[in-house]
Amino acid sequence: MAQVVLENIYKSFPHRTGKASSSGQSSGHSIQKRSAGGIAPNAASVGATALAIDPETETGTAQSVSVLRRINLTIHDGEFMVLVGPSGCGKSTLLRLIAGLEALTGGNISVGDRLVNDLPPKARDIAMVFQSYALYPHMTVYENLAFGLRRTWTIDESEAKPSNRPEWMERLFVSATRSLPRGLRYWSAEEKLIDRRVKTVAQMLQIESLIDRLPKQLSGGQKQRVALGRAMARNPQVFLMDEPLSNLDAKLRTETRGQIVNLQRKLGTTTIYVTHDQTEAMTMGDRIAVMNAGQIQQVARPLDLYNRPANRFVAEFIGSPPMNFIPVQVKAPLLIQHPQFRLTLPHDWEARLRLYDGRSITLGIRPEHLSVGLPAPKNIPVRVERVEALGSETYLSVSLVTPDRSGEILPLQVRIEPDRPVFVGEELWLTIAPDKIHLFDDSTGRAIV
Numbered sequence: 001m002a003q004v005v006l007e008n009i010y011k012s013f014p015h016r017t018g019k020a021s022s023s024g025q026s027s028g029h030s031i032q033k034r035s036a037g038g039i040a041p042n043a044a045s046v047g048a049t050a051l052a053i054d055p056e057t058e059t060g061t062a063q064s065v066s067v068l069r070r071i072n073l074t075i076h077d078g079e080f081m082v083l084v085g086p087s088g089c090g091k092s093t094l095l096r097l098i099a100g101l102e103a104l105t106g107g108n109i110s111v112g113d114r115l116v117n118d119l120p121p122k123a124r125d126i127a128m129v130f131q132s133y134a135l136y137p138h139m140t141v142y143e144n145l146a147f148g149l150r151r152t153w154t155i156d157e158s159e160a161k162p163s164n165r166p167e168w169m170e171r172l173f174v175s176a177t178r179s180l181p182r183g184l185r186y187w188s189a190e191e192k193l194i195d196r197r198v199k200t201v202a203q204m205l206q207i208e209s210l211i212d213r214l215p216k217q218l219s220g221g222q223k224q225r226v227a228l229g230r231a232m233a234r235n236p237q238v239f240l241m242d243e244p245l246s247n248l249d250a251k252l253r254t255e256t257r258g259q260i261v262n263l264q265r266k267l268g269t270t271t272i273y274v275t276h277d278q279t280e281a282m283t284m285g286d287r288i289a290v291m292n293a294g295q296i297q298q299v300a301r302p303l304d305l306y307n308r309p310a311n312r313f314v315a316e317f318i319g320s321p322p323m324n325f326i327p328v329q330v331k332a333p334l335l336i337q338h339p340q341f342r343l344t345l346p347h348d349w350e351a352r353l354r355l356y357d358g359r360s361i362t363l364g365i366r367p368e369h370l371s372v373g374l375p376a377p378k379n380i381p382v383r384v385e386r387v388e389a390l391g392s393e394t395y396l397s398v399s400l401v402t403p404d405r406s407g408e409i410l411p412l413q414v415r416i417e418p419d420r421p422v423f424v425g426e427e428l429w430l431t432i433a434p435d436k437i438h439l440f441d442d443s444t445g446r447a448i449v
C-alpha cells in the first residue's frame with residue numbers, strides 16, 4: 001500500500017501539424033519527444049483544447065498542445081480517489097502518466113516513497129483497468145487471471161519452497177502441460193502459488209463458476225469483473241481505473257459500482273478512479289478531484305463538494321439536475337435584486353455582500369432548494385414548461401421571463417414532492433430557501449464565501 005503524490009504535473013502533446021515536432025518550449029517546461037503513432041485520432045478536439053486554455057498562462061506553443069497544467073494532488077494510502085470531469089479534460093492522460101504509459105512534460109510523481117518519474121510501467125507496481133476489458137480472447141478466465149502473475153510476479157522465497165530444478169526447466173514443464181486437464185499438469189511451486197491467488201480473487205469477485213470459460217462466453221459485467229480480477233491478482237500498490245463501468249448497462253453499473261467499492265475497502269489498496277459521471281464520483285469516492293480543461297478545480301469529500309462548491313464550474317458539474325444560476329444585483333447590506341424578485345439574505349452574508357454593493361453577481365440555487373410558494377415579492381414567478389414525474393419525486397422545467405431584457409427566458413429546474421399535481425403551462429411562484437443559496441463572482445466564477 002502506498003500514497004501517491006502528484007506534484008506540479010504538466011503534460012503537453014506535440015501539435016497535429018504533420019510531423020510531430022519537439023522543439024517548443026512551454027513556460028520553461030521542456031517538451032518531450034513522443035514517438036509518432038501514439039497520437040490521438042481526434043485532431044479536432046486537440047485544437048479545441050488549445051483554444052480553451054488560458055492565454056495568460058501555459059498555452060502550449062505552436063508546436064505543442066498543453067493538456068494538463070499545474071496538477072497537485074495527494075492520494076492517501078488506502079484512499080479511493082475519484083477524478084471526475086467532462087470528456088477531454090485530461091483524466092485519462094493523468095492516469096496514463098501515473099501508470100508510466102506517457103512521459104511527463106513537467107512535475108513529479110511518487111508512489112510510496114519512490115519517485116517514479118522515470119520508471120517503466122512494470123517497475124511501478126501499479127495495475128490499471130480500462131474501459132474496454134482487454135481480455136485475451138483465446139485464453140480462459142483462469143488463464144487471463146494467471147497471465148499477469150506469470151509475467152510480472154517474482155516469487156518471494158518465503159512464500160514457496162523453490163524446487164531444485166533450474167527455473168527454465170520448471171517453466172518448460174509448466175508450459176508443456178498447461179493445456180492438459182488440471183490433474184495431469186505439472187505444478188511448479190510458482191504455479192501452485194499462482195493457482196491459489198487466482199482462486200482467491202475469483203472467489204472475491206464471485207466468478208469461480210466462470211473460470212473455464214472464454215471471454216466470448218461472458219456477459220459485459222462478467223468480463224469487467226475478470227478484468228478487475230486480473231488487476232487485483234497482482235496485488236499492486238495502486239489501482240488505476242479508467243471509466244471501467246461505462247460499457248455496462250445502468251443496472252449492472254450500479255451493482256458493479258457497489259462491488260468495486262466493497263472490494264477496495266476489503267483490500268485497502270490505494271485507488272484512483274476516473275469517470276465523467278458525477279453520480280459515480282459522488283457514490284464511490286472517499287474524496288473527489290473535479291477537473292476541467294486540464295486543471296483541478298476542487299478536491300473535497302463528496303458532500304463538501306456538493307454543499308460548498310468552490311466555483312461555478314464545480315457547482316454546475318456536481319449534482320443532477322444541475323444547480324440553477326440567476327443573474328442578480330447586490331444592494332447592501334443584504335438585498336439581492338432581480339427584475340422579477342428581491343430577496344433579503346440571512347445576516348451572515350452581510351460582510352461579504354458589502355464588497356459587492358451595486359454589482360452584478362450570480363445566484364446559484366439547487367433544484368431541491370426551490371419550492372412552490374405563494375405570490376410575493378421575494379418569490380420567483382415562473383411558467384411550467386415540462387413535468388417529469390419519476391414516482392419518488394417530480395422535476396419541473398420552468399421558465400422565468402425577464403421583462404426588461406426583450407423577453408429573455410431563463411430556464412430553471414425544480415424538484416417538488418411527487419403528490420403535488422402540476423400542469424404544463426401553469427404559472428407558479430417559487431420560494432428560494434435563503435440558507436441554501438450560493439453566490440458567485442461574475443468576473444472570476446469563484447464562489448463568494
Ligand SMILES: Nc1ncnc2c1ncn2[C@@H]1O[C@H](COP(=O)(O)OP(=O)(O)O)[C@@H](O)[C@H]1O
Nearest residue numbers: 013038039040049067087088089090091092093
Ligand atoms: N496522444 C495524444 N496526442 C495529442 N493529444 C492528445 C493525446 N492524448 C490525448 N490528447 C488530448 O488531450 C486531451 C485530454 O484527453 P484525455 O486525457 O483522453 O481526456 P479525458 O480522459 O478526460 O476524456 C484531449 O483534448 C485529447 O484530444
Ligand SMILES: [Mg+2]
Nearest residue numbers: 091092093242
Ligand atoms: Mg478518458
